[in-house]
Amino acid sequence: MLPSYLLNSGFFEKTKRTNWSELNAYKDKEIGTLLEPQHPFNVEFAEDIIQQRSDNLDGGLYVATFVEFLATKLKCPKMISV
Template sequence: MGSFIGVFSIVILKERCIKVYDSMSSSRTNRKFSFEIQKLFKILSKYLESSGFFEQNDRTNWSVLESYQGRKKSHPFEVKCVTDIAQQTSNNCGFFVVVYVEFLNDGLQIPPYGIISQYLRMRYVSLL
């Protein structure tokens, strides 16, 4: 059985930033996936530029945003690994990603500890 890692990212276009949430944050995990994550986000920058995304100014004038000034459109986004968030203690990767998404969707900060997985699992089952 292979190991799974619960990682998800949020792209914040206006800040030219990508926040990475890792449910098993460790120096070993971060080193192993940091290079792959950086490659994907370089590809994202190039795709947005080549697709003409930044020329679509009907909602956002990208050139006036501070995070875009003085940078080429293909310049990679800044990657920020979010720290001080609750970490899984067993193989609950998918569950932790769901919990992170729920917290963020509700406009809440992910707590550094205290996620009671049994309670949340029962809650999710009852919602289904």
């Protein structure tokens, strides 16, 4: 029911980017400047990735791709014998 509502309401067509530096949650309450990161991390933008249709709840391909990504990053063996 929720996926249908989101699809029909145009939720997935809203592509306005969030300007994180303007959000009060990320500013120092006393002086109003951006807070320094406590746990810095790198952001990598992916291009040309496949998109799942909003009315499809099958995530098998994405799970398999994520497992492959983790196995590559963590240098796991291709086959694990049990």
